[in-house]
Amino acid sequence: MQFFRLGPWGEEMPAVCSGGTYWDLRTLTQDLDGAFWASGGTRRVAEALEGGELKPLVGAEALRVGAPVARPQALLCIGLNYAAHAAESGMPAPQHPVLFFKHPNTVAGPNDAVAVPPGAARMDWEVELAVVIGQRASYLPSVAAAGAHIAGYCVANDLSERRFQLERSGSQWGKGKSLPGFCPLGPMLVTPDEVSPENLRIRSWVNGEPRQDSSTRDMIFNVDQIVHDLSQYLVLEPGDVILTGTPEGVAMSGRFPYLQAGDVVELEIESLGRQRHQLA
Template sequence: MLARDRYYDLRPVTAEIDGAFLAGGGVARARAALADGLLQEVEGAAELRVGAPVARPGAVLCIGQNYAAHAAESGSAPPDHPILFFKHPNTVVGPFDEIRRPAGARSLDWEAELGVVIGTAAWQVEEAAALEHVAGYLVGDDVSERTWQRAESGGQWSKGKSAPTFCPLGPWLVPADEVDPTALRIWSRVSGAPRQDSSTADMVFPVAALIADLSRYVRLEPGDVLLTGTPEGVAMSGRYPYLADGDVVEIGIDGLGTQRSVVVAD
């Protein structure tokens, strides 16, 4: 737990941040434990690996073409309804872990995205109440293999989205009551060169609308991760080269931190 620029050990409260922790009021319990002096500062935190800030999500749900400019660079009009696809949950890695390029992958792409972590089950909820089901927000990268996604998926996208390490998350899960998801700057760089630079204000469907729509068809469970779409500026646009081994992908969202991943051959 990061508070006042210090890292605290959450083990007196929970072994890990997962769906059960979030559904059981875990954020409030962690804050109370910190206020009561029950959490010890982590020594040498800067030397430790940072894992994904939510453990074992049951589902990673993703939204396609949710920024009009990105839809245009993909050759499509903005959708009339949210486009849903799934990544395998075992794609999730930490914010500074390597992105491993699978054998045969030649069109590896980055996608900076606002991630939403569900805190309480949401089934057919109204948009006005949708954000009540959010535990927090994080930075996500919907890593994609475009040839597998577009030419080899039979009309679905998940083949190009589901290789191991294709979903770096973090560095932090920021509680929902500390974030306004409607106006966050979101950006990416590849090996120091700027790529994406936009705002969540440009989403076709904002977070509350996405949760309300998806919950008509899917019961969203605590710990599920929703990736809300990417702005323009990806390699698929033809303006930039696809990722090569050794490239460094940096993705950030104001108030949610920055992740940094190096691409390596698997």
């Protein structure tokens, strides 16, 4: 299934797209949040669709598209998870997943404008596969156990201000990752029965010019390995979002200029949709 949140900022309505129609989910849930996923929301929506219990969301196509996950408790990010990106960053490929965090309030819609922060000089794009947790995961016994704890997948942009990240964060990265609007998500969350994360084409463009073009098969640590590993060190809660790393082709490589006001960034992951946001 394809889950959406549609409407003005702060007033998004939960919806599911099936058969080319957007169906209103407000009779089942007020939002696509952790409580929805934890309570078997996907199953309940499937049953309601099959039983003809949902009404179409009138005018859905004209509405703003919000992030498909509401109020995540945590945004967990995996660094240097594509070998070529580690190389272009001048760092060795990690032996274990590298974890850092973005502030959860960085989440924005996939097409929302992104404000250039005061003092920013090295803004960078990073297209990433995002994983949304559906069930609590703690000390998972095996990598194979991870899949049962995943609600779905979506597109993310791990926007970064490299000067803040590398010069002002004391090697922790957070100051360059947590500025307002620095985590556009969406347009949709796609459930695991409809997409497999192992071999998805992942791309980005700036002002229409190609930047990144790779595949998730080039990840050093795959999705299940990441979820299993993180569960050994922290409790993953329903609604938490994991950004799984970015492929080569970012501005930090020195091959492309950094972003500036007026630039348009586009991101796409096969089967998960496309983002487009302008820097303001």
